[in-house]
Amino acid sequence: MIMQILKLFKPKKVNNERGSILAIALIIITVLTFSVSTITAMSINLASSTTAEMQNLNEESEAKAKIRLAIIQFEEWTAANGFNFDSYTALYENNPTATYGVTVTEVTDTIEGLNNQTTVYARAYRFAVTLTDGRDVVMYDYVSSVGVETTAFAPFEYSIGTSGDLIFNSGVYSSDAGWGGTTTPLKAFGNNILLSRLAPFIENGSTDQNLTSFSISRDPVLTTETAAELHYNSSIQYCGGSNCYTTNATNDPFIIEKDNFADFTGSIPSDQGTTGSVVIQDFFGDFDYNDYIIDFIENDAPTLSRTINATWDTLDNDIYDNSSELEVEARYHPRWGYLMGYRYTWPTDDFVDITANVDAVDFSSDLFQQRKSFVYFGNDTNPSYDVPTAVAAPLVINDDLLIRTSESLIVFGDLYLNSSNTQDIHGEVVVTGNLYITGGNKDWEGSIMVFGETFIELDDYRQFYTHGFNSGITFMCKDNIHFISHDESHSSSAQSDRFYMFIYTDESIIIDAVNSRINMSGVIYARALGVSGNNIFMEDGTDPIRGIVVNSFYGYVNNSGNFVDGNGDDSYRFEINVMSSSWYADRFENLPTFNSVVVSTSEDPEFLTTEFMIE
Incomplete structure (x- = not known):
């Protein structure tokens, strides 16, 4: 099949000082940009044109000659004018008196694979002459400055x-x-x-x-x-x-x-x-944030090595159906009546629902000691979830947050990490709302995945640390990240301590390092x-x-x-x-995979034409 498709194109080689662009590579790229239906239509028209050419040889031969002249004019004009295809289109499109009686139409937007181009790397033009019987003699000219795909590209080489x-x-x-x-x-x-x-x-x-x-x-x-x-x-x-x-x-x-x-x-x-x-x-590349989250929820988030089934649209119910509520019973002195403490009943489900008894949870020890994954169903801003135990309040953690590597904390709604003292944060956390990081120093190790916006606004002279051996923090966010205040100082420009961080967002990142001071190794991706x-x-x-x-x-x-x-x-x-990408696996948890697509460019655009056809 590929050989039949390739026969539709006659490559024209141009000089390429880089020496890396082969005509056959450009042909393959051209083929890939056309939809199957388009190629099929061309094949049918090409086959049906044989009989018509025999019946109207003289008229069709004249039409083909005009089209060849118009295409030569097109390629020479664009080369002489800096390959300004927009100007050519403005001057010559649907203007047959200026193109040897040939009607020229730019058809880039009608061809699958080209109609989403945001640059001038690929264009397609239709050259046509209408015969007396109403049929069109047509040739397409495809122009591209796209070269060969570079398979060795590694996005993690970019900081x-x-x-x-x-x-x-x-x-x-x-x-x-x-x-x-x-x-x-x-x-x-x-x-x-x-x-x-x-x-x-x-x-x-x-x-x-x-x-x-x-x-x-x-x-x-x-x-x-x-x-x-x-x-x-x-x-x-x-x-x-x-x-x-x-x-x-x-x-x-x-x-x-x-x-x-x-x-x-x-x-x-x-x-x-x-x-x-x-x-x-x-x-x-084809990285999909939603799929990345679902993979984590299904395979890594539940307690120990358990797995669940989940989808993005039903994430709240999927986790709710695999969770049980924490039961807390207050214990009072039998004679004097004062509160002696609490009796906890820890469920054995995939997640412990702490929503109703969150005030009784010690985040600095309970997740770590109980070897369980916790879920909190709170207020939510982005997106909207609805489960029976949900409350209209964000989760605020003023203690350390210590989670074993085999467990996680899932927060439906906003999360505030708001200790005024140094706050140790170790483990994997998912936040479906916004994340607010405020207060004192944050000593990180692990990853945090945020669907909403992230706001980093620490107190003056307070910053991120990654003190542990091979420690680092992975931020995987779906919305904007705002570095508002980090080690803010208005009396010194001395450099901050270095921390190690991998930052990704589907949206944008803004960093205020006029008031703040930031000294990091790692990557920033948006x-x-x-x-x-x-x-x-x-x-x-x-x-x-x-x-x-x-x-x-x-x-x-x-x-x-x-x-x-x-x-x-x-x-x-x-x-x-x-930071050498070879260290990423040691420093950072839950790294994404980017299958990036990189292509080189030729010195000048190259032209490829189809065979003549009747439409």
């Missing part, structure tokens, strides 16, 4: 990656992670990459928006031991002035003025790192789907920015709102360091 916009407003992107003296460069990927020395932020103790001092601020540091590699699909731009951002009214997102950004390569910053365009069709409706940033005042935004500063902003200059390399308030 930062997003399918949306990647915005670095100052900060350090370091190759030196201290792993045996390695100098592996930090790699970052974004559809568009935007860099600036200025950063917007919220002034301490208020809701007023401001921008960092232009005279003190510094450009992103992209070269430490080795140069960071910045890869992008569409563009990389830089704003060197003071008009990169517009501050806004209370509770309104900042606005990025993209029109004031220009080409990064060759611009003001002397530290350019290493930049390059690479076509990553989908950084995260898929930037834009389906939750929660916006963290705005583009030119109209469209939301989706992706990763890092706002950093060199120095600090004191309590009077004055900007104080830094005094050394450690004065940048945001730093991310390369």
